[in-house]
Amino acid sequence: MLLELGNIESDYARWFKSYMRHLKYKDSSKNTIESYGRILQMLSHFIASQNLAKKLSDINKEFFMDFLEDAEEKSKTGHFSKKTKQLYLSVLKSFFIYISDNNDNFHTFENEFKISLKESKKVKKVKYLNDHEVYQIIDHLEHMCLNRGSYYDYIYSLGIKCMLYGGLRISEVLSLRLNDFTLSELTNDTGNHDIYEIRLKETKSGEEQTALIKIEDIQEELSYFRELREEHEHIFQSKTKQTLMHRSNFYTSVKSILSKAGVDKKGLHIFRHTCAMQLYRKSKDILVTKEKLRHSDIKTTMIYAQAEKSDVAEAMRC
Numbered sequence: 001m002l003l004e005l006g007n008i009e010s011d012y013a014r015w016f017k018s019y020m021r022h023l024k025y026k027d028s029s030k031n032t033i034e035s036y037g038r039i040l041q042m043l044s045h046f047i048a049s050q051n052l053a054k055k056l057s058d059i060n061k062e063f064f065m066d067f068l069e070d071a072e073e074k075s076k077t078g079h080f081s082k083k084t085k086q087l088y089l090s091v092l093k094s095f096f097i098y099i100s101d102n103n104d105n106f107h108t109f110e111n112e113f114k115i116s117l118k119e120s121k122k123v124k125k126v127k128y129l130n131d132h133e134v135y136q137i138i139d140h141l142e143h144m145c146l147n148r149g150s151y152y153d154y155i156y157s158l159g160i161k162c163m164l165y166g167g168l169r170i171s172e173v174l175s176l177r178l179n180d181f182t183l184s185e186l187t188n189d190t191g192n193h194d195i196y197e198i199r200l201k202e203t204k205s206g207e208e209q210t211a212l213i214k215i216e217d218i219q220e221e222l223s224y225f226r227e228l229r230e231e232h233e234h235i236f237q238s239k240t241k242q243t244l245m246h247r248s249n250f251y252t253s254v255k256s257i258l259s260k261a262g263v264d265k266k267g268l269h270i271f272r273h274t275c276a277m278q279l280y281r282k283s284k285d286i287l288v289t290k291e292k293l294r295h296s297d298i299k300t301t302m303i304y305a306q307a308e309k310s311d312v313a314e315a316m317r318c
Contacts, residue, residue, distance in 0.1 A: 129265065165213050
């Protein structure tokens with residue numbers, strides 16, 4: 001059976017059907033078939049919503065970790081027990097080893113499952129940028145766009161800032177249009193309108209939501225694109241306006257930007273985590289942080305209610 005014939009969704013459906021038939025022929029218990037089917041259906045939905053892998057052969061260890069994080073975040077408690085994590089890893093490994101053993105292309109996923117349970121716990125550990133790293137990145141972005149930088153300089157600068165200052169997910173960023181940014185009625189102490197409201201249609205919950213971001217944080221980038229785009233057009237598309245940007249391309253470019261900025265960290269979700277941590281440290285209000293991130297359950301937001309060593313030291317000096 002060929003590994004790939006069409007797009008990732010159709011190929012996954014084809015292998016899913018084959019694997020479920022395999023489980024039935026193995027005389028697996030009804031509970032096993034149902035639990036495996038449920039988890040693999042969740043993976044199907046994740047594949048349809050993500051932009052990281054275009055085809056089955058793109059799926060790697062990072063993809064699995066992203067899926068586990070997504071599944072855990074969407075669970076009722078917002079947290080997986082050790083037993084649940086073991087179950088998910090077991091199901092994923094069984095399914096993709098089946099594909100490895102039965103595809104005619106000799107493609108294997110076995111190396112992608114060198115994930116210890118200790119490693120999987122990192123899924124829920126919050127990784128974020130410290131203040132100095134944020135400064136390094138913003139300083140680098142400003143130099144990129146200095147003296148009218150390139151088209152893609154502005155693309156990546158706006159995307160990073162929307163995640164870092166607006167708390168957006170990368171999937172939400174890549175679907176933005178110019179008319180999604182509107183001036184908020186909210187005013188500051190001097191009576192000036194200093195906030196943009198960002199209308200988000202492609203959210204994790206599937207419901208339209210609104211995010212807030214300071215105008216000054218993204219004004220230069222928005223002004224640049226308003227000279228190039230109509231209000232109804234997508235911002236994050238190729239320069240020739242033929243295709244929307246893909247998450248994997250964005251990830252690769254941002255990885256390079258972080259390296260050039262002297263920051264030894266990677267990932268896109270790290271910017272949203274940083275936004276949450278900075279807001280909580282400033283406000284000490286978990287409800288404000290919850291609203292900023294648009295979480296439906298405050299238990300999900302509680303992972304940001306932690307202190308840095310500098311916070312502890314400052315409190316000790318009081």
